[in-house]
Structure formats: C-alpha cells, structure tokens
Amino acid sequence: MNFFFILRLLLALVFVASGLGKLFSILSFELALVNTGWFSWFSAAIVARAFSALEIALGVLLVFNTRYLAILLRFTLFLLIAFSAYLIRLWALQGNDTDCGCFGDFLPLNTGWSLFKNVVMAAVAWWLLRRLTDYKRSLWWLQIAVPIAALVLAFVLVPSKSESMYEFTGEMPYRFQMELIPKEIQQNLPVDLMEGERVVVFMSLTCPHCKDAARRIQSARTGQKFPETLFFFIGKDSLMPAFREETGMTTPYLMFQHENVFMFNEGVFPTSMYMKDGWVYQKWYGDDLNYEVLDKFKDTRAFRADSLKTLE
Template identity: 30%
Template structure:
C-alpha cells in the first residue's frame, strides 16, 4: 500500500509540474500579450510588466521542472514557494473578478486557453489542495545534493526568460537625415465616406498601418489602446486594411475600438504602409521622423518626443 501511495504522489507531483510548465509556455505565445495583460489589469508600469512577466514565466518553469523531478529541497521549500505563488495568483483573480467581472480572460494560460477568473480560482483551489497533499505526505528526493539542485535549478531556470526574451530597447528608430514626407491625402479625399476628425498632416502623431487579420497588428493595437488609456493626450491613429467581416474580431482581440481609425484599401494603403505590418510611424508635420514595431513602441519615449521642440 505504501509503495502504491508513493507512486501516486510521484505521478501527482509530475502532473503538477507539467501544468506549471504548460502555464509558463502559454504565457510566451507571445510574451508581449502577457506583459500587456499585467499593464491592463494589474496596472503595472511598462518596465515592471516586462520584468514581472519574465520573472513569473521563469519561476513557473523552474517550479515545474523541480516538481516533475520530485525535488523539493530542505523543508520542502519548493512546495511552499508554489503555494505562495498560487495564493498570489488567487488574490489577483479575486481582484480581477471584483473590478472587471467574470467575462474576461484572466491570462493564466495566455491566449491558448480562455479562462475566466472564477474558473481559474477553482483550478487554483485544486492545485493548492494537491500541493498540500504533497507537502504533508510526500518527501520527494531528499538529501544535501537534492537541496543544492533545487536552489541552482530555481535560480538558473528563472533567469532564462531574461536571456531568451531580452527586454527590448525603448528607443524608436529615429530616421534623422533619412526622414521623409508622407502623403496622407488619401485619407482626406472628398469621395471618402468619412475622413479623420484630426488633421494628421499637422502636428505630432503616432500613425499605425495595420491589417485586420495580422496577429502582430492586433498586439500593437492592444498596446496602443493601453497607452491612450493611460495618457489621452497622446495622438494615436490607426489606418486599417481588410474585410469588414474581420472588424469585430479585431476589436474583440484589441479592445481598441475607441482609438481614432479609418479604413483604407488597395494601393492607397500599400503605398503608405509598405509590405511589412504593422507599420508604426512617428509623424511630425507630415514628416516620418521615426519608426517603431509593436515591441519597441514605448509610451515614455512618445511622451518625451511630443514634449520636445525638435
């Protein structure tokens, strides 16, 4: 009977570890989406979201590996750390449920599995109970070497995301002598059903050219609406291309419907955007002075640029 129970606990530990690994993996698809979730729901500043997302993914990966190996360290500190993380997650889920509601993806499995806060709380409760069983009844691999391995693996694996997903430079690619004038007249043609409410040909604006079906465009739009929410004074504009049937899915994914935008089709769009999307231009009086992608687009840099007299 004791042998059978030991086998059951070994398997339980491995299953818990596998779930931790899967949770970490889904948060990297892509990692930016998880970062922006921390900005949106936890209200982290951008730099802390970048650090926190990588730290959390690394911790989940390390704990998953150690639990699969049944290595818990002295006084089963690995299991205790797992409980602490699960409890922290649960507090976040309660906060999310109370402030946003239950009809939202909590991000526990990234975009791979849509999970509401209430469902995720039930999942966490099951994980906590399973971890408590291991803490009380299962020793795992014991000894000095196992303890050293637990420390080395945790520190080593936790650091991996910072190298594999390095935090990008915040600076855009300023064009300097290569800046060029962009002709935005296609957005203001008299025959168009609607023209932008703001004159994008004057002043400083962030103008993003996006396809409604482009995954990276959706990430960029999601990020832009978070920046606009935080600082409404930033002038941001989206020029969208695609079939109207894809529009609602784009809004559902990005929550950017309130950002100023226009639809532009055909050669008019391609001549402005080029073939690589999203194309995010920093435009000053109709001159493209810098370019960003969705990764390097940085709110503080935009604010500094808008405030500068250059």
C-alpha cells in the same frame, strides 16, 4: 509510480507549461503587467521573464523527492493564493471576459476558468503537503542550478527587445513601415495609409489612458474639420462594445492581434501619429495628445504647416 507522485508530476507540468506559455508570448504578458498600472514597460519586461522563470523552476523542482519539497509546496500554495487574489481583483474591475495570460497566447483562459484552475491546483498542493514523507535527500545544488538555468532561458533565449524593437530616434519625418502590418490586417484596411492626410492611433482595450485619449479624439472630431482617423486595437474583441460605449468612439478601427504592434508604439499605449502620404510627421505618447494639441486641428492648414516644417 504511486498516486502521490502522479499528482505532483501533473502539478509540476502545469507550472512548466504556464511558464513556457508566458515566455514564448512574452510581449502579451508584458502588456498584461503594464495594464495593471503597477509596472512600467521597462520593469514589466524584467518581471515577465523573472516570473516565467520562477514557474518553470518551481515545476522542475517539484518533480524531485528532496527535503525541500515541503517548502516548495508551501510556496506553491502562497503563489496560487496570491495570484487568485489578483484574479478576483481583475474580475471585479474588468469582468469575466479578460484573459489573465496564465498560459500566454497558447491557451487563453478567462478569469473564471483561471480561478477554477488555481483552486484545483491549490487543493492538490495542500493534499500533497498533508501526506508528504520526510525525504532525507538534499540535492541542494539542484535548488540553485534549476532557478539559474530557468533565468538564463528567460533572459538569454528570449531577450528583452526594449532596446532594439522599441527604440525610436525621434527623427521625423520617417516612412511608415507598412510591411510590419500583417497581410490579413492590411486586407481589411478601410483606407490607404500611404496616401492622404490622417491620424493613426494604437490602443489597448484594457488601457484606461487609451479610453481617455479616445474620448479626447472623439470630442475633437465633433463639429470641426479633422484628418481621417484610424484606430488599431489589441485586446479581446468582446471588450470593444463597452469601449465604444464608454468613449463615444465612432471612427473606423481594426484589431491588431500581433506582436508587431509594439514596433509602431515603442511599447506605449496609446500612441498617436499624424501622417501624410505615408510619412509620419508628429507622434504622441500616452497623454501627450491633449486638448491643446487637438485644438490645432481646427485649422488643419496651420497644423499641417507646423508639422511639415521639418521638410523646409
């Protein structure tokens, strides 16, 4: 086994590991795509699986000595350069403390380490391309079969849950599903969610709309009677101080680093709920929780009467 093949095999293994890592923590990768602002939840579900399949297929095909190897190595370079450009943009906007999701949840990497990885991989791909031998073997069928198999793996074995997990009938009130909150999070709850009147909000620390919503809620809470509010966040703990400083948020919060968070918000951040005694009577997505809605909390009795009218 020569040095050329060993390097190529290592490059291939990194791509396969990266693709599988994203695939089996697909919800986190979908969220990362949505937070770029370029994708809806529907398109993110498709792009996340397609990109994971692409990495797996590319890794497998790089192992074989075929006449298409030069094309594959050039495409590898293009992919690494394009993704590095995205990482530089991410670093400029969110700093170095953001996990790009390169290996999913299995191996978190900040932006700097991700860029370093890409530079090393690009250097290896360039070196391999410069020393590439002209292979005569075609194996054209392999170039078709492997991508198809990778797509089947991505879309069939890890199906999109947009129709099952994110589905919400719109019928209210409905019982808040406390059992979906992991035990380790339940143990740290500052309040009993199944008793009393409160507002529960699900947010992402990297979501601009979440920051706007947090500012609105904090403003509404100032100087007026407002139901007890609890925030659930996903994202890196280290981003919380900056989030609180930017939004002025002083309300209790818990980190919800578990995919079950998507079962509460149908894949939309932020999602806010008005609850009483464990029943959800009102639900707002994105910017729906505006100042006009929040202003109703000035008279909580009137708001409660409006929210509970479905029981009459």
